[in-house]
Amino acid sequence: MSYPVLTVTTFLPLAGGVLILLLGSERLARWVALITTLATVAVSVPLYRGFDKTSSTLQFVESRDWIPNWNIAYGMGVDGISLPFIFLASLLGVLCIGASWSAIQTRTREFYAALLVAETAMIGLFAASNLFLFYIFWELILVPVFLLIGVWGGPGRVYASIKFLLFTLAGSVFMLVGMIALYQALGTLDFRALALARDSLDSSQQAWLFAAFLAAFAVKVPMFPVHTWLPDAHTEAPTAGSVILAGILLKMGAYGFLRVSIPVLPDAVQLFLTPMLVVSVVAIVYGAYVTLVQTDVKRLIAFSSISHMGFVTLGIFTLDQGGVEGAVLQMINHGIISAALFLCVGMIYERTHTREINDYGGVAKAAPVYSTLLGLFCLAGTGFPGLNSFVGEFLIIGGAFRTHALLGAMAVWGVVLGTAYLVWLYYRVVMGQINPGLEGLKLELNIREVATLAPLVLFAVCLGLYPDLVLSYLRAPVAALLAGGVTP
Amino acid sequence: MNGATLSDVALLVPELILVGMSVALIVLARRIKNTPIAATGTVLAALGAGMYSFWAVSEGTQVGFGGMLILDGYSQFFKVLIAATLALVALLSVRSHDLEEVPRGEYHALLLLASTGMMLAVSSLDLLTLYLGLELMTLCSYILVGIAVDRPTSNEAAIKYFLLGSFASALLLYGIALTYGLTGATNYQAVASVITGQGLTENPLLLVAIGLVAAGLAFKIAVVPFHAWAPDAYQGAGAPVAGFLAAGSKAVGLAALGRVSLTAFGEETYVLSLVLAGLAALSIVVGSIVALAQTDMKRLLAYSAIAHAGYALMGLMAGTREGISATMTYAFFYVFMTLGTFGVVIALGERGRTLDGYKGLARQRPGTAALMLLFLLSLTGIPPTGGFVAKFVVILSAVRAGYVGLAVLAVACSVISAFVYMRVAVFMYMREPEEPAPSSFPVAVSAALAVAALVTLIGGISPGILTVWAVSP
Numbered sequence: 021m022s023y024p025v026l027t028v029t030t031f032l033p034l035a036g037g038v039l040i041l042l043l044g045s046e047r048l049a050r051w052v053a054l055i056t057t058l059a060t061v062a063v064s065v066p067l068y069r070g071f072d073k074t075s076s077t078l079q080f081v082e083s084r085d086w087i088p089n090w091n092i093a094y095g096m097g098v099d100g101i102s103l104p105f106i107f108l109a110s111l112l113g114v115l116c117i118g119a120s121w122s123a124i125q126t127r128t129r130e131f132y133a134a135l136l137v138a139e140t141a142m143i144g145l146f147a148a149s150n151l152f153l154f155y156i157f158w159e160l161i162l163v164p165v166f167l168l169i170g171v172w173g174g175p176g177r178v179y180a181s182i183k184f185l186l187f188t189l190a191g192s193v194f195m196l197v198g199m200i201a202l203y204q205a206l207g208t209l210d211f212r213a214l215a216l217a218r219d220s221l222d223s224s225q226q227a228w229l230f231a232a233f234l235a236a237f238a239v240k241v242p243m244f245p246v247h248t249w250l251p252d253a254h255t256e257a258p259t260a261g262s263v264i265l266a267g268i269l270l271k272m273g274a275y276g277f278l279r280v281s282i283p284v285l286p287d288a289v290q291l292f293l294t295p296m297l298v299v300s301v302v303a304i305v306y307g308a309y310v311t312l313v314q315t316d317v318k319r320l321i322a323f324s325s326i327s328h329m330g331f332v333t334l335g336i337f338t339l340d341q342g343g344v345e346g347a348v349l350q351m352i353n354h355g356i357i358s359a360a361l362f363l364c365v366g367m368i369y370e371r372t373h374t375r376e377i378n379d380y381g382g383v384a385k386a387a388p389v390y391s392t393l394l395g396l397f398c399l400a401g402t403g404f405p406g407l408n409s410f411v412g413e414f415l416i417i418g419g420a421f422r423t424h425a426l427l428g429a430m431a432v433w434g435v436v437l438g439t440a441y442l443v444w445l446y447y448r449v450v451m452g453q454i455n456p457g458l459e460g461l462k463l464e465l466n467i468r469e470v471a472t473l474a475p476l477v478l479f480a481v482c483l484g485l486y487p488d489l490v491l492s493y494l495r496a497p498v499a500a501l502l503a504g505g506v507t508p
Numbered sequence: 509m510n511g512a513t514l515s516d517v518a519l520l521v522p523e524l525i526l527v528g529m530s531v532a533l534i535v536l537a538r539r540i541k542n543t544p545i546a547a548t549g550t551v552l553a554a555l556g557a558g559m560y561s562f563w564a565v566s567e568g569t570q571v572g573f574g575g576m577l578i579l580d581g582y583s584q585f586f587k588v589l590i591a592a593t594l595a596l597v598a599l600l601s602v603r604s605h606d607l608e609e610v611p612r613g614e615y616h617a618l619l620l621l622a623s624t625g626m627m628l629a630v631s632s633l634d635l636l637t638l639y640l641g642l643e644l645m646t647l648c649s650y651i652l653v654g655i656a657v658d659r660p661t662s663n664e665a666a667i668k669y670f671l672l673g674s675f676a677s678a679l680l681l682y683g684i685a686l687t688y689g690l691t692g693a694t695n696y697q698a699v700a701s702v703i704t705g706q707g708l709t710e711n712p713l714l715l716v717a718i719g720l721v722a723a724g725l726a727f728k729i730a731v732v733p734f735h736a737w738a739p740d741a742y743q744g745a746g747a748p749v750a751g752f753l754a755a756g757s758k759a760v761g762l763a764a765l766g767r768v769s770l771t772a773f774g775e776e777t778y779v780l781s782l783v784l785a786g787l788a789a790l791s792i793v794v795g796s797i798v799a800l801a802q803t804d805m806k807r808l809l810a811y812s813a814i815a816h817a818g819y820a821l822m823g824l825m826a827g828t829r830e831g832i833s834a835t836m837t838y839a840f841f842y843v844f845m846t847l848g849t850f851g852v853v854i855a856l857g858e859r860g861r862t863l864d865g866y867k868g869l870a871r872q873r874p875g876t877a878a879l880m881l882l883f884l885l886s887l888t889g890i891p892p893t894g895g896f897v898a899k900f901v902v903i904l905s906a907v908r909a910g911y912v913g914l915a916v917l918a919v920a921c922s923v924i925s926a927f928v929y930m931r932v933a934v935f936m937y938m939r940e941p942e943e944p945a946p947s948s949f950p951v952a953v954s955a956a957l958a959v960a961a962l963v964t965l966i967g968g969i970s971p972g973i974l975t976v977w978a979v980s981p
Contacts, residue, residue, distance in 0.1 A: 087972040089976060090972075127871070155891070156891040156892055159890050160890075160891060160892065166933075170934060171938055177938065178934055181934070181938070182930065182931075186927060189922075189926050190923045193919035193922055193923055194916070196900070196903065196919055197903065197907070197912070197916055200900070200903050201912065203904065204908055
C-alpha cells in the first residue's frame with residue numbers, strides 16, 4: 021500500500037482525539053477511541069510485513085522540508101530498535117481503552133482525547149529520525165499525561181501530576197540546551213548525520229552534552245536518585261495512565277540513550293560508563309528493597325519498575341551485544357508485564373476501591389481466572405523461565421558478567437529480591453482465607469477485561485518461548501550501534 | 509534636507525490611517541454610544557495599516573524625511589505586529605467589565621494614537637524620531653491606564669506609571685543628548701560612522717550614553733530593574749490596556765533596542781551585550797520567581813511578561829543579525845500568546861481577575877479552558893506551540909553568542925515558570941467549580957481568541973513561515 025505508514029500511524033490517534041472533541045458526545049467517545057486505536061494497529065501492519073531484519077539502516081523513511089532555513093526536516097524512519105516500541109505503543113493504546121471502558125465515568129470525552137494525544141506522542145517519539153522531532157514528541161506527551169493523572173487520578177492526583185510535570189520538565193529543558201548546543205556545533209539534528217559528524221566534538225564538549233541529555237533521560241527512565249516522581253505518578257494515575265507511564269514513558273529515556281548518547285557521544289559514554297553502571301545496580305537493589313516494604317499494591321508495582329529499569333540501563337551500559345539486546349528486549353518485556361500488572365490492579369480496584377494489600381486475601385476463591393492471570397504476570401515479572409522476562413534478564417546479566425562480573429552478581433541479587441516481592445504480593449492478595457471485606461463482591465473478570473489482558477498473556481508466553489520474535493529485529497541495529505567505535 | 513516630498517509621505521501611510529481614524533473618533537466621540545462602532549473603526553484602521561505595511565515593502569527599502577524614517581523589512585515586520593496588537597486589543601475591549609464606564613470614542617482614539625507612536629518608533633532611523641514616537645506611545649498609555657477615572661486603583665496605577673515613566677523618558681533623552689554631544693549626530697548611521705571615524709569606542713561618556721539609552725528602552729520593555737511600574741500598572745489598568753502594554757510596548761521597545769544596538773552602537777557590541785545579558789538574567793530570574801507568589805491574574809501575567817522580556821533580550825544580546833531575528837520571532841509569538849492569555853482573562857470578566865476564579869473552568873467551559881491551556885503551554889515553551897519556537901531561537905542565539913551559562917539559567921527558570929502557568933491549568937482542570945459558569949462572550953472576543961490561538965498553534969507547527977519573514981535590518 022502506498023501511504024506514508026509512519027506518519028499515518030503516528031497522527032491517526034491525534035486525528036481521533038480531535039474527532040472526539042469535535043463530536044461532543046460523551047457516549048460515542050470510547051467507541052471512537054477504540055476504533056481509532058484499532059485502526060492505528062491496522063495501518064501499522066505494513067511496517068512489520070515489509071521490514072528487513074537483516075538491515076541496520078532506517079526503513080520506511082519519510083523526509084520532507086519543514087523549517088528549511090534552519091536545515092531541519094520532518095523526518096521519520098524506523099530501525100529494528102524502534103520498531104518493537106511502535107508495536108508496543110499501539111498495542112497498549114488499544115488496551116488502555118479497554119481498561120478505561122467502565123472505569124472512567126466523568127469527562128470521558130476529554131479523557132479519551134488525552135489518551136489518544138498521548139498515543140500520538142508515544143508512537144511519534146519512536147518514529148522520529150531527527151532530534152528536533154524527537155524532542156517535540158518528548159515534550160508533547162507531558163501534557164496529556166499531566167492531565168490524565170491530575171484529572172482522573174486518585175486522591176493525591178494534583179500533587180502527583182505537578183511533581184511529574186516539574187521533574188520531567190526540569191530534565192528535558194537541559195536536553196533542549198543540549199540539543200541546541202549540538203545543533204550549533206554540528207549544524208544538523210538528524211540522528212544519522214549527528215553520528216557521522218560526531219568527530220568534530222572534542223571530549224569535553226561530549227561530556228557536557230552527555231550530562232545535558234542524561235538529565236532528561238535519567239528522569240524519564242527513572243534512574244536513581246531522580247526516581248521520586250515515579251511512585252507518586254504511577255500510584256495516583258488512573259489505570260490507563262499507569263499503563264502509559266510504565267509501558268512506554270519509562271522506555272523513552274532508555275531509548276534516548278540508544279538513539280543519542282551512545283551513537284553521538286561515544287567518548288563521553290566511556291567517561292560516564294562506571295557511574296552509570298553503578299547507579300543502575302543501585303537502582304536494581306535499592307528499588308527492590310523499597311518495593312518489599314510497600315503496603316499499597318499499586319505503589320509496590322511502581323517501585324518494582326525502578327528496579328526493573330535498573331536492569332535496562334545496566335544492560336545498555338554494558339555495551340555488550342547480548343547486554344544491549346537484552347536491555348531492549350527487557351524494555352518490551354517490562355512494558356508488557358508492568359502494563360499487565362497495572363491493568364490487573366486497576367480491574368480489582370474498580371470492584372474493591374482499595375489498594376491496601378491488607379484489605380485483600382483469598383481472592384483465588386472468588387476469582388479463579390483473575391488469580392490465574394495475575395499469577396502468570398507475577399511469575400513473568402520474577403523472571404520465571406518460559407516467560408518473557410527470563411530471557412531479557414538472562415541476557416543482561418550475561419552481558420554484565422562478561423564486562424563487570426561484580427555488578428552482574430549484584431544484579432542477580434536484584435532478581436532474587438524481585439521474586440520475593442512479587443511472590444509475596446501474590447501470596448498476600450490471592451492465597452489464604454478470603455478477606456471478610458471482600459465477601460459479596462463480584463471479583464471475577466468479565467469478558468472485556470479478559471480480552472484486554474489476553475494479548476499481554478499471549479506476548480508474555482510467546483516472547484518467553486520464542487524471544488527471537490523481538491531479538492531478530494535487534495541483532496543488526498545493535499551490532500551496528502556497538503560497532504560505531506564504542507565497544508570497550 | 510529639503511521639505512518632505514510625496515514619496516516621503518508614502519512612508520507614513522499606515523500612521524496616517526491610524527491618525528485619521530483617531531481624529532474621526534475624537535470628533536464623533538459624543539455621538540458614539542455603543543462600543544462596537546468605535547471598535548470596528550479601530551479594527552478597520554489597524555487592518556488597513558497592517559495590510560499596507562505588509563505589501564508596501566515589495567518596493568524595497570526606502571528612507572525618507574531626510575533620513576529620519578525608514579521603510580524596510582524590519583519596520584514592516586513590527587508595523588504588522590503593532591497593527592495586529594491594536595486589532596486584537598480593540599476586539600478584546602468590546603466588552604471588558606473593567607472599562608464599562610469609559611467613553612468609547614476617546615478610548616479607541618488613544619489606542620490608535622499610541623499605536624501610531626509605536627509605528628513611528630519602529631520605523632525611525634534617528635534618535636529624535638525614536639524619542640518622539642516612544643513619547644507619543646507612552647503619553648497615550650498613561651491616560652489609557654488611568655482612563656477608568658472612577659476607579660481609585662486605575663488612578664493610582666496611572667500616577668505610578670507616569671512618575672516612573674517620565675523618569676525613564678528623561679534617562680533616554682539624556683542618553684540621546686550625550687550621544688549628540690559626543691558625535692554631533694542623532695541619525696543612527698551618522699552616529700555609527702562618527703564612532704568608528706573618531707575612535708570613540710573607548711570613550712567612557714559614550715558608554716554612559718549607551719547605558720542611558722538602553723535603560724530608557726529597558727523601561728518600555730519592562731525588564732528588571734526597570735520593571736517596577738509594570739505589575740501595578742497592569743493590575744490597575746483595564747485588562748485590555750494591560751494586554752496592550754504587555755504586548756505592544758514590549759515589542760516596540762525590543763524593536764527600537766534592536767535597531768539602535770545594531771545600527772547606531774554596532775561598534776559597541778561587547779558592552780551592550782554584557783549590559784543586555786545582565787538585564788536578561790535578572791529579568792528571567794526575578795520574573796519567574798516573583799510570579800510564583802501572585803494570585804491576581806494581571807499581576808501574575810505582569811511578572812510573566814517581565815520574565816519573557818528577559819528571554820527576548822537574549823536574542824539582542826548576541827548583537828548579530830541572527831540574534832535580532834530571534835528576538836523578532838520571540839516578540840511575534842509573545843504578542844499573540846500574551847494577548848490570548850489576556851483575552852481569556854477579559855472574557856471571563858470578574859471571574860478572570862484572580863487565580864481562584866479559574867477553578868473548575870474546564871467543566872463549565874471546556875473550549876475556553878482548552879484555549880487558555882494552549883496559551884499557557886506556549887508561555888511555558890512546550891511544543892508544538894509558538895512559544896517553543898520562540899524559546900528555541902533565543903536560546904540558540906544565546907548559545908551561539910557563547911552565553912551557555914545564561915541559556916542554562918533561562919531554561920532552569922522556565923521550569924519555575926512552568927509551575928506558575930501549570931498552576932492555572934491545575935485550577936482549571938483539577939478543581940471543582942465554585943462559581944457559576946461565566947456568561948457567553950461577544951463574538952469579537954471569541955474572534956480575537958481564535959486568531960491568537962491559530963497563530964500560536966500554526967506558528968508552532970510550521971515555524972518556517974515566520975522565520976523567513978523575521979529578518980533583521
